[in-house]
Amino acid sequence: GGPRSLAGRKAVVTAGPTFEPIDPVRGLTNRSSGKQGYAVAAALAQRGAEVTLVSGPTALSAPPGVTRMEVESALEMKAATQAALPADIAVLSAAVADWRVDTVAGGKIKKGPGGPPTLALIENPDILAGVAAPGPNRPALVIGFAAETTDLEANARAKLSRKGCDWIVGNDVSDEVFGSDGNAVLLVTAQGAEVWPRQSKTAVAQALADRIADHFKSAQ
Ligand code: C5P
Numbered sequence: 001g002g003p004r005s006l007a008g009r010k011a012v013v014t015a016g017p018t019f020e021p022i023d024p025v026r027g028l029t030n031r032s033s034g035k036q037g038y039a040v041a042a043a044l045a046q047r048g049a050e051v052t053l054v055s056g057p058t059a060l061s062a063p064p065g066v067t068r069m070e071v072e073s074a075l076e077m078k079a080a081t082q083a084a085l086p087a088d089i090a091v092l093s094a095a096v097a098d099w100r101v102d103t104v105a106g107g108k109i110k111k112g113p114g115g116p117p118t119l120a121l122i123e124n125p126d127i128l129a130g131v132a133a134p135g136p137n138r139p140a141l142v143i144g145f146a147a148e149t150t151d152l153e154a155n156a157r158a159k160l161s162r163k164g165c166d167w168i169v170g171n172d173v174s175d176e177v178f179g180s181d182g183n184a185v186l187l188v189t190a191q192g193a194e195v196w197p198r199q200s201k202t203a204v205a206q207a208l209a210d211r212i213a214d215h216f217k218s219a220q
Contacts, residue, residue: 004213007048012084012139013041014094014127016056019072022119023105027072032095034058036145036171036183039205040091041066047209052084056094074100074124081127082137089212090139092128093169095147100124132164141215143208147171156188166190169208187211 015037020028034055041053042063053068054077062068069080074096081092099121109117132142142165146156149172156170170186170193184198187208196207 002047003217004210005048006044006089006209006213006216009049009089009216010087011041011044011049011051011089011091012054012081012087012131013037013044013051013090014054014077014081014092014096015041016058016060017095018056018074018077018097018124020097020100020124021073021104022101023107023109025108028097028099028101029057030095030097032056032058034060034094035181036201036204037091037093038063039201040093040208043202043205043209044089044091044212047213049089052087054080054084054094073097074127078125078127078130081131085131085137085139087139088216089141089143090131091143091208092131092165093145094127096127097124126163128165129163132166134164140219141166141212143167143169143212145169145171147173149174152186153188153193156186157193160188160190169204 016034017030017032038060041051045051045065051066053066055070071077071080102120102122128144144165146159146168148155152170152172156168160168168188172184181200183201183204185196187194
């Protein structure tokens with residue numbers, strides 16, 4: 001019900017950091033809190049969508065009505081995201097580590113006289129580009145995020161075309177965003193760019209969910 005209902009729509013959302021193991025006790029990660037992605041998952045579920053949230057390690061609890069798949073590495077996140085398809089909507093907001101350790105040690109790496117180990121890194125797959133690639137499983141609406149400190153609009157627009165997604169939510173991370181409750185964003189689509197006022201991550205998520213619902217309404 002309601003003009004902005006997403007009842008009957010399926011969505012997959014990625015959120016949080018990834019954790020790339022080095023050995024059984026160590027790993028590489030980043031400072032993503034997952035708050036923005038969790039808020040998007042909650043907002044879509046509130047509008048009646050069937051939401052799968054693929055989450056890296058965070059301190060957050062699953063929003064009501066959302067099915068959460070907890071993952072650690074980028075490779076696990078990619079597999080869980082693909083397993084959640086087909087879907088109508090993909091919002092990939094996770095801060096996926098760009099690199100992972102090439103050969104994960106089977107046992108704890110020991111400190112020793114040989115000095116520190118050298119970690120060889122290899123690139124992680126781009127989950128967003130994979131989901132946005134043309135194919136039978138491509139969601140009708142694929143949305144990515146772009147965290148930038150400079151040239152937000154130009155970088156967001158470049159990311160839109162490079163990754164093949166439909167919308168990019170550009171994030172100005174030059175001031176407090178990571179772990180914070182506020183966010184200043186720009187919505188970039190093929191039609192143009194809109195600057196949204198700085199608002200809470202919950203408000204950004206509600207506004208995005210409204211836009212998503214409007215998109216499906218006008219596409220009918
Ligand atoms: O290239 P960059 O990491 O800035 O792109 C950010 C967008 O791409 C986000 O939506 C992020 O979730 C997604 N991404 C991804 N897989 C990666 C890297 C980024 O899905 N390996």
